[in-house]
Amino acid sequence: MSKARNLNHHAAMMNRMAQVMRIDLTAEMAQGRMSGEDWKDALVRCTGCTQPEACTLWLxxxxxxxxVSVNEPPKYCENRLMIKRLRAEVAAERASKSIS
Incomplete structure (x- = not known):
């Protein structure tokens, strides 16, 4: 697979993982919870994954x-901590809005 195709493939998998976890990465960037640099770092982590076939199957x-919501990404996901952090921040924001 060419480098560009590999990056595109992993970008699609990363976005799909976020969607499954109910995270909109574009909205996260717009809200300032994720920078372009954070996104790039996440993509690099994804391309370094040792289990892309398992990830494709999981997705x-x-x-x-x-x-039915999935609580967290698979343990082998290189972006697991980032996704869990974003999900917690979104949940906290929603909770604070529902209290107001």
Whole structure:
């Protein structure tokens, strides 16, 4: 796979993982919770994953449109901590808005 195709493939997988986890990376960047540099670093981490086939399978088994929410990415996900942090920040923001 060419370098550009590999980057595009991992960018798509990373975005899909975020969607499954109910995270909109574009919105996170717009809200200032994620910078362009953070996104690039996440993509580099994703391209370094040792289990892309397992990730592809995991993603195929989880639909972002399902009502049942997935609590966290698989343990091997190189962006697991970032996704969990973003998800917690979004949840905290939603909770504070519902209290107001």
């Amino acid at each position: 195929s088994e989880h639909d972002p449109e399902d009502e």
